Amino acid sequence: MKNKIIAGLLSTALLLNPLAAHADEAVHLNGKLVDGRVFMPLRAAGDQIGAVTTWNQKTKAATVKKDGKVLEVKLGEYVKMFDNRVYVQFREFNETFFEQDHIVWHPTDLVASSEHITVDIGTLDNTQVFKLVKPLLSKHEDSKEYFEDKDNSYYGLSISYSGTDKAVVTVSTGQKDEYGRYIFICSYKVNVSKYSSGWKVVSYNYTKTEIPDWVYS
Numbered sequence: 001m002k003n004k005i006i007a008g009l010l011s012t013a014l015l016l017n018p019l020a021a022h023a024d025e026a027v028h029l030n031g032k033l034v035d036g037r038v039f040m041p042l043r044a045a046g047d048q049i050g051a052v053t054t055w056n057q058k059t060k061a062a063t064v065k066k067d068g069k070v071l072e073v074k075l076g077e078y079v080k081m082f083d084n085r086v087y088v089q090f091r092e093f094n095e096t097f098f099e100q101d102h103i104v105w106h107p108t109d110l111v112a113s114s115e116h117i118t119v120d121i122g123t124l125d126n127t128q129v130f131k132l133v134k135p136l137l138s139k140h141e142d143s144k145e146y147f148e149d150k151d152n153s154y155y156g157l158s159i160s161y162s163g164t165d166k167a168v169v170t171v172s173t174g175q176k177d178e179y180g181r182y183i184f185i186c187s188y189k190v191n192v193s194k195y196s197s198g199w200k201v202v203s204y205n206y207t208k209t210e211i212p213d214w215v216y217s
Helices: 042-048 090-097 127-136 142-147
Strands: 005-006 027-030 032-034 037-041 052-058 063-066 067-075 081-082 087-089 104-106 110-112 118-119 157-159 168-178 182-195 198-210
Touching: 005 157, 027 157, 032 081, 032 182, 037 198, 042 052, 042 063, 042 087, 052 104, 052 157, 067 087, 067 104, 081 127, 087 090, 104 142, 104 157, 127 168, 127 198
Parallel strands: 005 067, 027 118
Antiparallel strands: 032 037, 037 087, 052 063, 063 067, 081 087, 104 110, 110 118, 157 168, 168 182, 182 198
């Protein structure tokens, strides 16, 4: 039996009821990056791998059990509290239940992953991105109508992070002819930064690329 004890004091804010789970499915969780370490919500992680999570009021400790392996945690170096939820360091959790897995860090995506678990640190989603970019679209008439015309446009979106507070967002669309072939592509490359009030556009670059006929010949 593998048992990890992580020193400190854990708040009772941890939900105590064991959760049903899907042990054979890949786990995808949103996490936090603290001092270069990736943390993920303990209760949700245990649920997703099919473990049983319990709380001991006397010892103030949370215990996650699965297939004879045990992770017992208290608030400390490897366990943090965010918004009244208990977060455990990804590496500690993964090495307890999937000790053969290799953990890989993808810095431009802000994603840490193993063979069983993926933890996404990125804080921007598509809704936020389009909200940031939308005011820029009206500045270029030749692309504005195609970004608004969803039936005749293709939306391409990518986010590349350079830390947790800076990112480059690329949004593109294209006009099609009656045969469904692209006539031109409009792209916005937008530099955004995160401030206390939220994400804001710092600068952007707009390009329009015509697609020559010979591409389809």
